[in-house]
């Protein structure tokens with residue numbers, strides 16, 4: 339059955355159309371606010387980290403939770419103090435650097451709000467295209483961060499202070515790194531020509547995957563177990579321990595292609 343379409347022949351999903359009309363009517367000011375990307379990125383990150391904070395708190399008393407932790411020889415699981423110190427650092431960098439810089443980017447980008455919501459297929463294709471593009475851009479960015487010592491020291495080293503990762507540490511990075519990664523994500527959505535609904539879903543899933551990558555647990559229900567094209571937490575934990583390889587954030591194909599793939603558990607230095 340064909341999806342309903344507008345008089346211009348644009349297909350849309352009625353459920354998404356209802357949602358989009360409601361959001362557009364009620365929240366237009368927020369949707370067009372230049373502060374939205376940074377606020378959305380920070381709030382989704384903190385909210386998506388909350389279950390992992392509970393898991394880390396449970397790990398000390400529940401052997402099953404402890405079993406799910408990815409074993410490393412680099413130190414004990416993070417304490418609650420490390421979580422809270424990390425929270426304040428990330429908040430400070432967002433307020434002082436990421437928020438003003440992305441606001442300027444949004445003003446230059448001047449987003450618009452189309453009348454029609456996307457079809458479910460268009461939503462899927464746009465989000466998937468964003469992930470493929472962002473994954474490639476991140477791979478290149480990350481590869482060069484580790485290739486040039488001055489770039490590593492001035493931008494990326496701070497993120498590598500955590501040999502044992504935890505969910506909130508996904509954003510524990512220098513202001514330059516936080517800003518460049520958010521700009522890469524915003525630019526990916528811009529280049530793909532995303533509908534605002536597709537873009538919101540992309541940023542939400544992007545936050546979730548970054549949190550999963552850093553959570554420190556190889557959970558039975560983690561996305562990389564459902565989709566083997568994803569590396570997941572074991573793959574990114576290996577990067578934090580051996581510093582080289584596994585440069586892509588989510589998919590593993592670029593690392594396979596460039597010979598930089600390191601199997602999870604392969605923790606001996608090069």
Ligand SMILES: [Zn+2]
Nearest residue numbers: 480484494577
């Ligand atoms: Zn790195």
Ligand SMILES: [Zn+2]
Nearest residue numbers: 497508552574
């Ligand atoms: Zn990391």
